[in-house]
Amino acid sequence: MDYPGNLFVVAAPSGAGKSSLVRALLELDSHVRPSVSHTTRAPRGQEKHGREYFFVSGPEFDAMVNADAFVEWATVHQHRYGTSKKAIEERMSEGTDVVLEIDFQGALAIKRIFSNAISIFILPPSWEELRARLERRGEDSSEVIDLRLHNAAKEVEQVKHFDFVIINESFDRALFDLKAIVHAQRLKFSVQLRVRLDTFKALHIV
Numbered sequence: 001m002d003y004p005g006n007l008f009v010v011a012a013p014s015g016a017g018k019s020s021l022v023r024a025l026l027e028l029d030s031h032v033r034p035s036v037s038h039t040t041r042a043p044r045g046q047e048k049h050g051r052e053y054f055f056v057s058g059p060e061f062d063a064m065v066n067a068d069a070f071v072e073w074a075t076v077h078q079h080r081y082g083t084s085k086k087a088i089e090e091r092m093s094e095g096t097d098v099v100l101e102i103d104f105q106g107a108l109a110i111k112r113i114f115s116n117a118i119s120i121f122i123l124p125p126s127w128e129e130l131r132a133r134l135e136r137r138g139e140d141s142s143e144v145i146d147l148r149l150h151n152a153a154k155e156v157e158q159v160k161h162f163d164f165v166i167i168n169e170s171f172d173r174a175l176f177d178l179k180a181i182v183h184a185q186r187l188k189f190s191v192q193l194r195v196r197l198d199t200f201k202a203l204h205i206v
Contacts, residue, residue, distance in 0.1 A: 002116065002190075002194055003089070003092035003093055004092065004093065004094070004095035004194060004195055005091060005092035005093070005094065005095050005096045005097050005098060006092070006097045006098070006116075006118065006182075006185055006186065006191065007088065007092060007097075007098050007100065007110070007114050007116070007117040007118065008032070008097065008098065008099045008100065008117070008118050008120060008181070008182060008185070009099075009100050009102060009107045009110050009111065009117050009118065009119045009120065010022055010099060010100065010101050010102070010107075010120045010121075010122065010178075011101075011102055011103060011104045011106075011107040011119070011120070011121050011122070011155075011158075011162070012121060012122035012123070012155075012168075013124070013130065013148070013151070013152030013155045013156060014077070014134065014148045014151070014152065015124065015130050015131075015133040015134040015137070015148065015152075016122045016123060016124045016130065016133075016152075016168055017122060017124075017133070017168040017171065017174065018101055018122045019101060020171065021122065021166075021168065021171070021174055021175055021178055022034070022099055022101050022178075024171075024175050025099065025175065025178055025179065025182070026099070028175075028179065029097075029179070029182065031096070031097050032096075032097045032098070032099050032182065033091060033096050033097070033098060033099070034098070034099055034100075034101075035083065035084075035087060035088050035091070035098050035099065035100040036050065036051070036052070036053060036054055036087070037053055037054070037081050037082060037083050037084075037100075037101075037102070038053065038054040038055075038056050038061060038064065038070075038081070038082045038083075038084070039053045039054070039055060039056070039079060039080065039081045039082075040055075040056060040057065040058050040061050040079050040080045040081075041053075041055070041077075041079035042055065043055055044139060045139075053081075058080075061073075061080050061082065064082060065082070069082070069084055069085075069086070070082035070083055070084060070085070071083050071084070071085035071088065071109070071110060071113055072102075072105075072106045072109035072110060072113075073106075074103055074105045074106050074109075076103045076105075076151075077144075077147065077148065077151065081102070081103065081106065083100065083102065083106060083110065085113070088100070088114070095195070097182070097186075103155070104121070104155050104158040104161075107119050107121075107162070108158070108161055111161075118163055118164070118181065118185050119161070119162040119163045119164070120162060120163065120164045120165075120166060120178070120181060121158075121159045121162040121164070121165050121166070122166050122168050122174070123156060123159065123165060123166070123167045123168065124167075124168060125167055125168070125169035127149070129169075130149065130152060131145065131149060134148060134149070164181050166178060166181075193206070
């Protein structure tokens with residue numbers, strides 16, 4: 001089904017800068033809103049329930065799985081994450097562009113359900129830089145960082161399945177690239193036809 005709004009799906013290995021880039025995009029573009037996922041992990045730093053994630057218990061998550069409430073869900077770093085299909089559909093139906101931060105498994109699942117979704121993968125410039133970023137965060141032990149890097153090696157192999165790739169070497173450049181993807185998508189013929197149908201009709205194009 002075509003919706004007035006677009007769906008942007010952003011994936012990346014932990015530490016590549018996905019969350020920072022999406023947060024900056026949301027601050028710059030009022031027409032993009034986040035899709036808030038459910039997770040069983042605890043909040044980090046200044047994260048708040050209902051803003052970054054819906055933080056739920058294991059049994060609560062199980063109940064949602066059994067109710068078929070998620071369009072996708074997966075276990076990442078020993079925690080579960082799920083995306084509500086209803087929430088995405090409601091926002092896009094209103095004409096809002098939705099951006100979804102997700103792991104690569106979820107991104108590929110979303111693409112199968114929302115065929116017009118635009119998938120974007122964020123890569124680090126090197127493994128050394130990725131480790132340094134994880135260490136600078138100061139949130140994880142060395143063992144957890146090693147696990148994240150091990151998982152990242154598998155995650156980046158999936159980059160070929162994505163529509164766009166951004167290498168986050170310079171944050172400003174990566175943000176420019178992300179904004180360019182969003183803007184270019186809005187200018188596609190099929191999207192313009194959806195959102196500006198009256199104009200096309202007035203020009204006797206359709």
